[in-house]
Amino acid sequence: MSTLIQQPVAGLLQRLFTQAADTSSPVFASFADGELQRLMHSKTEYQSFYARLKDLPLAVSPATGTLLYMLARSCKAQSIVEFGTSFGISTLHLAAALRDNGGGRLVTSEFEASKVAKARAHLEEGGLLDLVEIRQGDALQTLAVDLPASIDLVLLDGAKALYPEILALLESRLRPGALIIADNAEHSPEYLERVRSTANGYLSIAFAEDVELSMRLG
Numbered sequence: 001m002s003t004l005i006q007q008p009v010a011g012l013l014q015r016l017f018t019q020a021a022d023t024s025s026p027v028f029a030s031f032a033d034g035e036l037q038r039l040m041h042s043k044t045e046y047q048s049f050y051a052r053l054k055d056l057p058l059a060v061s062p063a064t065g066t067l068l069y070m071l072a073r074s075c076k077a078q079s080i081v082e083f084g085t086s087f088g089i090s091t092l093h094l095a096a097a098l099r100d101n102g103g104g105r106l107v108t109s110e111f112e113a114s115k116v117a118k119a120r121a122h123l124e125e126g127g128l129l130d131l132v133e134i135r136q137g138d139a140l141q142t143l144a145v146d147l148p149a150s151i152d153l154v155l156l157d158g159a160k161a162l163y164p165e166i167l168a169l170l171e172s173r174l175r176p177g178a179l180i181i182a183d184n185a186e187h188s189p190e191y192l193e194r195v196r197s198t199a200n201g202y203l204s205i206a207f208a209e210d211v212e213l214s215m216r217l218g
């Protein structure tokens with residue numbers, strides 16, 4: 001059996017994904033034409049952009065969540081770093097994989113205090129909080145220090161424009177064969193250019209819905 005499909009995690013994820021599927025929030029309609037696209041590409045306005053979205057889960061899809069669990073299990077990940085915790089939906093999938101791999105450490109990062117509180121409560125409800133360190137603050141700072149010596153898997157799902165900078169912070173710790181999953185990476189052409197060049201030390205493909213899957217060579 002697997003932590004992902006057993007209680008309490010299965011029921012919790014069902015509830016959270018139902019909530020995440022609700023797109024009726026007026027916040028979505030509050031963006032002017034082209035504004036959303038511009039903000040998703042911005043390296044300077046991401047804090048105010050995500051502050052507007054602070055009450056929304058903005059979660060990976062259920063299929064991407066399952067993919068995260070499968071990849072973390074199949075590479076026997078013990079050390080995972082996540083950029084963009086939000087309500088902790090992707091975090092629950094990754095932490096469930098750590099549990100089923102026999103344990104490990106997941107460092108995740110979120111700057112919205114209310115989201116950190118929600119994610120912590122969800123991980124506690126799922127019985128997975130002991131595996132997760134949630135770092136509150138801008139990941140450009142919180143992921144610049146005290147990283148695991150070796151990283152098996154990375155999820156990039158915070159401000160899209162910062163994917164190259166966050167990857168640069170983690171790069172020296174990626175073990176050969178480490179997997180990097182980037183959600184909605186089409187909003188960072190700079191990131192795609194970097195990981196799609198073997199000269200930069202990666203193999204990378206567009207994989208499944210909205211996901212760029214990359215592997216560290218070496």
Ligand SMILES: C[S@@+](CC[C@H](N)C(=O)[O-])C[C@H]1O[C@@H](n2cnc3c(N)ncnc32)[C@H](O)[C@@H]1O
Binds near residue numbers: 051083084110112162
């Ligand atoms: C798309 S959501 C993450 C969804 C989450 N991975 C899930 O599937 O449940 C992106 C989150 O990243 C956070 N974020 C964006 N840029 C950040 C940064 N520079 N540092 C910390 N958190 C950031 C936002 O507040 C938002 O909650």
